Amino acid sequence: MIIPFHYPRLPLGFLLLITLFLVSLLTLPTVEARIRHYKWEVKYEYKSQDCYKKLVITINGKTPGPSIIAQQGDTVVVELKNSLLTENVAIHWHGIRQIGTPWSDGTEGVTQCPILPGETHTYKYVVDKPGTYLYHAHYGMQRAAGLYGSIRVSVPDGVAVPFSYDYDRSIILTDLYHNSTYEQATGLSSKPFVWVGEPQSLLIQGRGRYNCSLLSSSSLEAGLCNTTNPECSPYFITVVPGKTYRLRISSLTSLSALNFEIEGHNMTVVETDGHYVEPFVIKNLNIYSGETYSVLVKADQDSSRNYWAAVNVISRKPQTPTGLAIFNYYPNHPRRSPTTTPPTGSLWNDSDYLLAQSLAIKARQGYIEPPPLTSDRVITFLNTQNQIDGYRKWAVNNVSFTLPNTPYLIALKQNWTHVFDQSSPPENYDSANYDIYSTPKNFNATSSNAIYRLKFNSTVDVILQNGNTMIDNNSETHPWHLHGHDFWVLSYGKGKFDSVNDPKKYNLVNPIKKNTVPLHSYGWTALRFRANNPGVWAFHCHIEPHFYMGMGVVFEEGVEKVGKLPTSIMGCGETKSLIRP
């Protein structure tokens, strides 16, 4: 460092200031946030992710798309070009709360108009919290076509993570259907109803393996399914003996709840949805669509061989083969398949095990954000399978959700009362007279695009209540995802929620905060959040066909505090008048 004595003509005070400035540069951590700029082109391409060749949506030629890697406080700018030719698009930044930028949430119909073919749309938002997040399409059933990827936000310089590891890896789990999302959506909205069925394959970081022999010989001859295709060679996680790996495991399945296991290795859960977890050791991880977890795995087993990393379907009777990756000890060859039988995970219908693992997830000591001890409003959502005019639906409190043509955020800022149903949707169901264990006598529900208006900064409890589907002795698991917020998970329970006694069992001491939470079969889940993020936020089942069939609601809070909306989110429905007067 140059000592400023060499410049005697400068006044002493000025020299002192320069010295202080130079010293401060050397000692203070840099706090300057960066801009992370991405240019993405979205288009259809043929891929053979599970050896079966089909059309998928790619970003810059890839599915999963490019990872967003940023540091807390950075601004992410994604310039998205829609090259799908005949299809709209919108991308949701899953787990990013969009504080101050509710128009960048990417939820078509809620916070923006769809991005038309040929158009370029720019998303811009701040990643204000370290953790593991995702992005994915939020238009129709487009996510299932392959439009997704991971977001990794690191802690600021000079801030420590409360656990140590040598390497960091992001792994997305998905399920794959050979039918297109259009065929699926058509079946779901037809009379008679055609269910999408169970997926053909489970993918680990976009790779799986279908048994091509199950197909007709003509499709094999056409080269549609070829197990020697390098695109479907298994994903491998190469590890150095003795090192610890932070695996950021996330699920963006269309339907399946999954169990993730690495043969012969335990995992320590340390983070979920961007919040530190009080560490606990597991043999395998139950993960529901929309959730993210960081687990620590130590490469401390016999390194002369490789091990399977396996995903299996849970909570529905499995009809999809185990999805496999290779946990590869360096310097073994990564494609050297273990000769052992792959793990089959936990029993798919062991509901006690599923519930126990959900209950084991608590906020880490030293990082607890205590919840408000009371709430201002309790909204109960009964989840049911229904019928409307003979069409199969899902509903909450007997209302099946539909999206308006004019996005809510724009309609509310414009005070337009004619573009969506202004009534207040039901806060409860007839819990005294409703038997959650039996098949309803009347499946008929109504459909609506009415929304829940929350008092700004009020504390809201949501009780998710499960029940029986339209099939006897059947209740499905629903992972619920809230946009714009992290909620406290107060508790989970079996059976019907008891509004007098169950709140006494709430965890108000160290509840975990999350953005996605399972509602277990025949059970309930209680959440609390503060309505302090001005905007309009979707809250929905993360199962792609369920949301498509109406399993969701929308919350509005403090919309009058939202700044001027960018015209780039407009152009559909009534909003045409705002950009082309």
Ligand SMILES: *[C@@H]1O[C@H](CO)[C@@H](O)[C@H](O)[C@H]1NC(C)=O
């Ligand atoms: C795929 O779509 C076709 C219609 O194109 C339908 O007949 C078939 O049942 C679907 N297959 C599955 C497995 O859903």
Ligand SMILES: *[C@@H]1O[C@H](CO)[C@@H](O)[C@H](O)[C@H]1NC(C)=O
């Ligand atoms: C693939 O399917 C064929 C035909 O059903 C069956 O004989 C074979 O065992 C299957 N292979 C595997 C690895 O499951």
Ligand SMILES: *[C@@H]1O[C@H](CO)[C@@H](O)[C@H](O)[C@H]1NC(C)=O
């Ligand atoms: C399968 O792919 C391999 C190369 O990966 C090729 O040699 C073989 O001919 C293909 N089989 C069929 C039936 O297309």
Ligand SMILES: *[C@@H]1O[C@H](CO)[C@@H](O)[C@H](O)[C@H]1NC(C)=O
């Ligand atoms: C995994 O954890 C269990 C229970 O704590 C323990 O019994 C087992 O030895 C551990 N396995 C490995 C490979 O560390």
Ligand SMILES: *[C@@H]1O[C@H](CO)[C@@H](O)[C@H](O)[C@H]1NC(C)=O
């Ligand atoms: C779980 O499913 C298996 C079949 O996959 C069945 O044999 C078993 O009885 C079921 N267990 C429970 C607790 O329902």
Ligand SMILES: *[C@@H]1O[C@H](CO)[C@@H](O)[C@H](O)[C@H]1NC(C)=O
């Ligand atoms: C349900 O609605 C249909 C009309 O879509 C009607 O025909 C039927 O009677 C209703 N069922 C009951 C039990 O009300």
Ligand SMILES: *[C@@H]1O[C@H](CO)[C@@H](O)[C@H](O)[C@H]1NC(C)=O
């Ligand atoms: C909507 O109503 C609010 C409150 O009455 C008012 O402040 C605002 O200017 C209105 N916005 C428009 C676009 O008319």
Ligand SMILES: *[C@@H]1O[C@H](CO)[C@@H](O)[C@H](O)[C@H]1NC(C)=O
């Ligand atoms: C839904 O509405 C139908 C018809 O109005 C009614 O018979 C049924 O009991 C309601 N179901 C629930 C869960 O409220």
Ligand SMILES: *[C@@H]1O[C@H](CO)[C@@H](O)[C@H](O)[C@H]1NC(C)=O
């Ligand atoms: C929101 O409520 C909390 C708790 O009552 C209070 O501390 C905070 O100041 C409020 N914030 C605003 C913006 O009203």
Ligand SMILES: *[C@@H]1O[C@H](CO)[C@@H](O)[C@H](O)[C@H]1NC(C)=O
């Ligand atoms: C449903 O379960 C109950 C109690 O376990 C049993 O009595 C009944 O027979 C079952 N119904 C069907 C259709 O399986």
Ligand SMILES: [Cu+2]
């Ligand atoms: Cu669902």
